[in-house]
Amino acid sequence: MKENKFNTAYIYIFPACSIIFFFMFYPIIKSLYLSFTNYVYTDVSVPKFILFKNYINLLFKDTAFLKAFKHTCLIFIISFPLITILSLIVAVLLNEKIKYLSIFRTAIFLPLVIPGSQSAIIWQWIYSNDLGILNNFLQKVHLGFLCHNWLGDPKTALFAIIAMSIWSGIALNSVLFLGGLIAIPEELYEAGDIDGTNWRQRLVYITVPLLKGPFILVSIYGFMGAIKIFTSIWIMTGGGPADTTEVLYTFTYKKAFMTFEMGYACASAYIMAIIILLLSWLNMRLLKTEKGEL
Amino acid sequence: MNKKILNKIFIYFSLCFVSFVSLFPSLWILLTSLKSEKEIHSSNIHLIPQNPNFENYLNVFKELPDLITYIKNSTIITGIVVISTLIIASFAGYAFARMKFKCSSVLLGSILFVITIPAVVFLIPIYTMEANLGILNTYIGLIIPYIASSLPFAIFIMRGTYRGISNSIEEAAIIDGCSSFQLFYKIMVPLGIQGIITVAVLTFLSIWGEFILAFSLVEESRMRTLPVGIVLLKGEGGSWSYGLLSAAVIISIIPSVILFLILQRYFVRGIMQGAIKG
Numbered sequence: 001m002k003e004n005k006f007n008t009a010y011i012y013i014f015p016a017c018s019i020i021f022f023f024m025f026y027p028i029i030k031s032l033y034l035s036f037t038n039y040v041y042t043d044v045s046v047p048k049f050i051l052f053k054n055y056i057n058l059l060f061k062d063t064a065f066l067k068a069f070k071h072t073c074l075i076f077i078i079s080f081p082l083i084t085i086l087s088l089i090v091a092v093l094l095n096e097k098i099k100y101l102s103i104f105r106t107a108i109f110l111p112l113v114i115p116g117s118q119s120a121i122i123w124q125w126i127y128s129n130d131l132g133i134l135n136n137f138l139q140k141v142h143l144g145f146l147c148h149n150w151l152g153d154p155k156t157a158l159f160a161i162i163a164m165s166i167w168s169g170i171a172l173n174s175v176l177f178l179g180g181l182i183a184i185p186e187e188l189y190e191a192g193d194i195d196g197t198n199w200r201q202r203l204v205y206i207t208v209p210l211l212k213g214p215f216i217l218v219s220i221y222g223f224m225g226a227i228k229i230f231t232s233i234w235i236m237t238g239g240g241p242a243d244t245t246e247v248l249y250t251f252t253y254k255k256a257f258m259t260f261e262m263g264y265a266c267a268s269a270y271i272m273a274i275i276i277l278l279l280s281w282l283n284m285r286l287l288k289t290e291k292g293e294l
Numbered sequence: 295m296n297k298k299i300l301n302k303i304f305i306y307f308s309l310c311f312v313s314f315v316s317l318f319p320s321l322w323i324l325l326t327s328l329k330s331e332k333e334i335h336s337s338n339i340h341l342i343p344q345n346p347n348f349e350n351y352l353n354v355f356k357e358l359p360d361l362i363t364y365i366k367n368s369t370i371i372t373g374i375v376v377i378s379t380l381i382i383a384s385f386a387g388y389a390f391a392r393m394k395f396k397c398s399s400v401l402l403g404s405i406l407f408v409i410t411i412p413a414v415v416f417l418i419p420i421y422t423m424e425a426n427l428g429i430l431n432t433y434i435g436l437i438i439p440y441i442a443s444s445l446p447f448a449i450f451i452m453r454g455t456y457r458g459i460s461n462s463i464e465e466a467a468i469i470d471g472c473s474s475f476q477l478f479y480k481i482m483v484p485l486g487i488q489g490i491i492t493v494a495v496l497t498f499l500s501i502w503g504e505f506i507l508a509f510s511l512v513e514e515s516r517m518r519t520l521p522v523g524i525v526l527l528k529g530e531g532g533s534w535s536y537g538l539l540s541a542a543v544i545i546s547i548i549p550s551v552i553l554f555l556i557l558q559r560y561f562v563r564g565i566m567q568g569a570i571k572g
Contacts, residue, residue: 009394017401017405019445020408020445024408024443025404026419030419031419034418093308096305104309109562110317113553113554113561114320115505115521116503116505117503117505117521117524118521122543133322179566199301256421269412269418272412273411273412277410
């Protein structure tokens with residue numbers, strides 16, 4: 001009986017494991033190997049093993065990479081606190097007992113299902129210089145002097161992209177926070193009511209402390225989202241103007257598929273992956289210690 | 295009492311504002327698609343179409359015949375990926391939830407680890423691999439990587455679903471003489487239907503909108519999927535017809551929006567589940 005069960009398990013997992021092995025694990029390991037070589041896709045000569053040279057060049061010599069790194073950090077530093085605070089507020093509002101709640105939830109979560117490339121097209125259009133609704137709106141409210149070629153000007157392009165990422169980030173993160181809020185037992189708020197707490201006190205002393213789990217998740221998603229931002233930038237600016245919106249992902253992608261320096265690109269991709277893994281490991285640790293204290 | 299009413303007004307007002315901001319981009323495109331080309335290009339933009347009509351929707355397939363190809367490609371690819379992922383993940387999720395076998399936790403751990411890796415890491419070797427196999431620019435060349443990248447999360451959700459089913463049902467079935475496979479497809483699959491819908495919805499949405507792999511692994515126009523194709527349509531003419539383009543954008547997001555409106559519950563739960571345990 002036991003023998004039998006043992007065997008069937010392997011049959012059940014075989015299709016999944018073989019596909020994941022050949023199209024995930026193997027490429028991930030191959031990529032690590034390539035990152036130690038000077039592999040160029042269009043070059044017919046055999047790639048040479050050059051150990052950490054790609055990594056050293058990227059981190060210490062390649063100013064374009066460091067600039068892309070800076071922009072990725074900038075996106076994270078600006079958008080993350082805003083997304084976190086705004087989506088917490090939105091989630092708290094969506095947890096109130098009011099009429100038409102489901103309509104509000106639907107409206108606020110909807111951006112989640114608009115695919116990245118379609119929303120990039122829409123936003124590019126919103127920002128557009130002559131036909132864009134943003135400039136048109138500014139003119140109508142007599143702020144015409146603020147009109148701008150938002151994505152074309154090196155000074156504003158990155159901020160225009162950050163604004164869009166905040167728009168899409170709020171939808172995801174308010175779902176995460178709302179999940180945490182729903183899990184908070186009603187009795188705590190009732191007890192608070194008896195003690196005569198006001199709205200602000202409830203938020204600071206009951207809601208926020210009990211949302212530690214969602215907070216940590218939101219920050220993992222925040223890191224990952226900032227490092228993985230690609231489609232919107234690729235479509236809206238392609239990294240331009242003057243490389244001001246070049247981020248780690250677009251940099252890596254261009255190295256891999258435009259100049260075909262795949263060994264170098266793999267090293268750059270691995271730096272991204274390592275950052276993500278370190279940060280999520282750190283976050284998991286924090287989550288664990290929080291649980292331990294509780 | 296007065297304060298309470300004020301509070302309510304404040305809540306409604308803020309929610310209306312946030313909803314407006316979050317819906318605005320899609321709403322604007324929807325309204326634009328109902329405008330004539332002349333109205334779109336006039337210097338004074340009205341949010342509401344002055345003379346709403348469906349002209350753009352009637353013309354879009356005639357003027358942009360490629361759009362039909364893109365829709366066809368996306369439908370075939372997404373359909374096959376969703377169905378295959380469901381079947382494969384149901385089996386694997388069941389095994390991880392209910393069966394004991396060597397290395398199960400190590401295997402599961404490494405499958406879940408894959409979720410965090412940015413796509414560009416495995417994309418580069420997949421590209422060279424597919425070039426060697428000669429399957430760039432084919433359906434299969436996109437379908438397999440899509441299944442591979444959808445599986446980890448799908449397995450995770452299915453495992454959670456099957457773990458939630460009570461042991462006693464399984465025991466009763468075994469006493470009644472069910473074989474392992476019968477137990478799986480006659481009892482476990484119907485009981486796990488919620489997880490199956492969640493996986494179907496999340497997989498559909500992520501594949502229907504996927505850009506990076508579709509953009510890199512397909513170079514021929516006739517094999518393009520919708521998200522990539524629409525960007526190309528926009529690029530081709532540059533300044534051409536925004537009315538048609540917005541109609542095309544609306545058509546391409548309608549399936550996702552309808553699915554979301556019908557199955558929102560599953561979608562939201564899927565994200566929360568993934569978040570809480572992931």
